[in-house]
Amino acid sequence: MKLAVIGTGYVGLVSGVCFAELGNHVICVDKDHAKVELLKSGIVPIYEPGLKELMDSNTKIGRLSFTSELDQSVQESDVIILAVGTPSLPSGEADLQYIEQAARDISSALNGFKTIMTKSTVPVGTNEKIKAIIRSQTDHEFEIVSVPEFLREGSAVRDTFHPDRIVIGIERKEAAANIVELHRPLTENIIVTDIRSAEMIKYASNAFLATKISFINEIANICEKVGADVTKVAEGMGYDKRIGASFLNAGIGYGGSCFPKDTQALIQIAGNVDYDFKLLKSVVDVNNGQRFNIIHKLESILDDLYGKTIAIWGLAFKPDTDDVRAAPAFDIINSLLKRGALVRAYDPVATENFKQSIQHDNLYYSKTAEDAARQADALCIVTEWREFRQLSLQEIRSWLKTPNLIDGRNIYTEEELLNTDFVYYSVGRPKLNNGVREGAPILL
Numbered sequence: 001m002k003l004a005v006i007g008t009g010y011v012g013l014v015s016g017v018c019f020a021e022l023g024n025h026v027i028c029v030d031k032d033h034a035k036v037e038l039l040k041s042g043i044v045p046i047y048e049p050g051l052k053e054l055m056d057s058n059t060k061i062g063r064l065s066f067t068s069e070l071d072q073s074v075q076e077s078d079v080i081i082l083a084v085g086t087p088s089l090p091s092g093e094a095d096l097q098y099i100e101q102a103a104r105d106i107s108s109a110l111n112g113f114k115t116i117m118t119k120s121t122v123p124v125g126t127n128e129k130i131k132a133i134i135r136s137q138t139d140h141e142f143e144i145v146s147v148p149e150f151l152r153e154g155s156a157v158r159d160t161f162h163p164d165r166i167v168i169g170i171e172r173k174e175a176a177a178n179i180v181e182l183h184r185p186l187t188e189n190i191i192v193t194d195i196r197s198a199e200m201i202k203y204a205s206n207a208f209l210a211t212k213i214s215f216i217n218e219i220a221n222i223c224e225k226v227g228a229d230v231t232k233v234a235e236g237m238g239y240d241k242r243i244g245a246s247f248l249n250a251g252i253g254y255g256g257s258c259f260p261k262d263t264q265a266l267i268q269i270a271g272n273v274d275y276d277f278k279l280l281k282s283v284v285d286v287n288n289g290q291r292f293n294i295i296h297k298l299e300s301i302l303d304d305l306y307g308k309t310i311a312i313w314g315l316a317f318k319p320d321t322d323d324v325r326a327a328p329a330f331d332i333i334n335s336l337l338k339r340g341a342l343v344r345a346y347d348p349v350a351t352e353n354f355k356q357s358i359q360h361d362n363l364y365y366s367k368t369a370e371d372a373a374r375q376a377d378a379l380c381i382v383t384e385w386r387e388f389r390q391l392s393l394q395e396i397r398s399w400l401k402t403p404n405l406i407d408g409r410n411i412y413t414e415e416e417l418l419n420t421d422f423v424y425y426s427v428g429r430p431k432l433n434n435g436v437r438e439g440a441p442i443l444l
């Protein structure tokens with residue numbers, strides 16, 4: 001099949017490359033000329049494991065190309081895939097300006113029947129708007145299909161080749177054949193439904209996953225007070241197939257370009273039809289507070305943070321990505337700077353992106369984990385990069401001025417802390433002091 005992918009961000013680029021790998025001819029289009037030039041010269045503008053190799057091999061054999069010329073790409077393709085951004089407006093609603101512009105751009109280029117497939121996450125009713133925009137500008141026939149994307153950053157290539165399901169929302173089920181065929185090599189789990197339900201499946205899925213995270217984080221906060229261990233609690237819950245073990249990792253809360261924006265957007269979608277989505281509002285509230293537990297824990301050890309040196313390991317919103325959109329590290333670092341702390345931050349790949357948003361006299365970006373930790377009064381683990389896990393606690397101890405470790409992602413076990421002199425705070429597990437549990441009240 002011949003495909004044009006509009007928007008070469010995390011979703012568009014990964015989808016384009018993977019569809020090419022499946023044997024389709026793919027033209028990736030972006031209005032960002034600098035990005036297109038990078039892609040043309042073989043440089044992947046994002047960090048995503050496994051993407052570069054597939055991009056290179058498919059470009060080489062001529063199945064994959066990059067351009068800013070939308071008209072020609074649309075005219076040469078059977079299926080047009082919309083993968084432009086839908087960020088949040090200040091109100092929390094999804095900003096549809098990019099997708100509406102892309103719809104206008106496509107409509108003026110149409111030269112015959114096309115299938116227009118929306119992968120961007122869009123509020124219920126948006127595909128109908130897209131249809132109306134295109135209909136108002138062309139007499140050519142076209143079919144609108146909503147195929148929401150469920151990939152995760154950091155494992156986007158793997159997720160694209162092994163999706164749990166493909167959701168296809170379409171007005172006339174009989175028109176779905178080519179889109180089913182396009183996705184058939186990926187999974188047997190293909191659900192064909194109406195467009196509004198497809199749009200809602202995407203928001204409901206993200207909102208549910210966000211709810212799981214806030215739920216376990218609240219359980220973790222209670223565990224800290226009653227002397228229980230949330231990792232054991234989650235394990236015990238997870239064996240119940242109705243609950244499931246995934247997405248029960250307690251920590252500093254969710255970030256990224258999807259959960260924060262999509263939960264807000266769903267609250268707005270509900271609000272627009274006079275429905276007060278109380279549960280989801282609480283999920284967001286819990287998440288917004290969770291990251292500050294790191295600050296409270298630091299203050300409980302160091303008291304006043306003014307003039308203290310705090311090392312931050314991890315700036316990306318999760319490991320294996322350079323994406324810092326809505327990363328909890330922003331709030332944590334800003335809060336430390338506000339208290340007069342000196343911050344030494346390190347991330348294996350996301351530093352450059354992070355730097356573009358915060359520069360401050362008291363914020364130093366280190367080139368190594370060791371450099372960030374040197375002579376620090378405390379070390380905070382904000383993102384669970386594998387690199388951090390591979391360092392020995394003895395080594396880390398030798399770099400720090402005082403052995404204070406705040407593990408926001410529970411990367412160490414209690415056993416590993418035995419025989420060390422760390423003051424160790426994690427999330428939802430008892431505080432350890434010199435390897436010994438401290439402060440857990442005994443419940444009778």
Ligand SMILES: NC(=O)c1ccc[n+]([C@@H]2O[C@H](COP(=O)([O-])OP(=O)(O)OC[C@H]3O[C@@H](n4cnc5c(N)ncnc54)[C@H](O)[C@@H]3O)[C@@H](O)[C@H]2O)c1
Pocket residue numbers: 006007008009010011012029030031032035083084085086098099101102105119120121122149150151152153257258
């Ligand atoms: N990032 C994810 O993990 C993920 C996963 C699932 C769904 N989504 C959804 O997919 C959509 C895209 O997300 P993303 O993270 O890939 O966005 P992104 O910001 O990384 O990329 C969007 C790209 O679209 C380009 N663009 C915008 N308007 C254009 C136009 N008119 N013509 C050509 N190019 C245009 C931009 O220049 C940019 O390169 C969003 O709706 C998002 O919610 C994202």
Ligand SMILES: O=c1ccn([C@@H]2O[C@H](COP(=O)(O)OP(=O)(O)O[C@H]3O[C@H](CO)[C@@H](O)[C@H](O)[C@H]3O)[C@@H](O)[C@H]2O)c(=O)[nH]1
Pocket residue numbers: 121149150151152153154206209213246247248249250251252253254255256257258259262317318
């Ligand atoms: O048990 C968990 C799992 C995740 N997180 C956090 O949740 C956020 C999101 O993580 P993840 O879902 O792995 O990454 P995303 O790339 O944001 O992917 C989510 O958002 C995408 C965009 O809509 C969807 O396509 C994916 O299905 C959905 O998982 C990150 O900050 C994680 O640290 C936790 O705190 N605990």
